[in-house]
Amino acid sequence: MMNIFANLRTYAGKWAVKGEPRNFTQEEINAVREAVVVSSTYGLSVCFFMKSGGQTYIPLSTTSQKGSGEVIDLAQAKLVTLCKEGESDIYRVEA
Numbered sequence: 001m002m003n004i005f006a007n008l009r010t011y012a013g014k015w016a017v018k019g020e021p022r023n024f025t026q027e028e029i030n031a032v033r034e035a036v037v038v039s040s041t042y043g044l045s046v047c048f049f050m051k052s053g054g055q056t057y058i059p060l061s062t063t064s065q066k067g068s069g070e071v072i073d074l075a076q077a078k079l080v081t082l083c084k085e086g087e088s089d090i091y092r093v094e095a
Helices: 026-031
Strands: 032-040 043-050 055-059 078-083 090-094
Touching: 026 032, 032 055, 055 090
Parallel strands: none
Antiparallel strands: 032 043, 043 055, 078 090
């Protein structure tokens, strides 16, 4: 008799930190005019105002102590990569 669970999809549990949090590279820092914490639909995010124009967002880590409106020093901040089986990696800013 075959195990019924062998053919069923397993849904991954929680997101897990993948490797060590890393520093932003000098190239990444140089591309950003300013990084500011903003409120977003799912909590706080860091809004990166790019020197080339426009902006991009990365959610703020839930362990960060920064509040909305605070400027992030990218030389001090870390980039955390999270992984979960069956999902693409996601990123968080630790500041």
